[in-house]
Amino acid sequence: MNKPNTSFNLDVNDINLIDEALILLQHHRTGTVGFEVEEITSLRAKIFHQKQWYRPKDKFQGGG
Secondary structure (H helix, E strand, O other), X not given: OOOXXXXXXXXXXXXXXXXXXXXHHHHHOOOXXXXXXXXXXXXXXXXXXXXXXXXXXXXOOOXX
């Protein structure tokens, strides 16, 4: 029996597209395609918390 693929080769644009699709699904079709709100929210949270936030060191960005 084949093992599931646990290594994915996705770039930033791929992940962004997935996140945008999840947002649309969450807002338009939640509950009608077999997914629960909590599942979509959990997946979006996993994507969010794995982001590497970039802040240029040579430019000041105001704010808190």
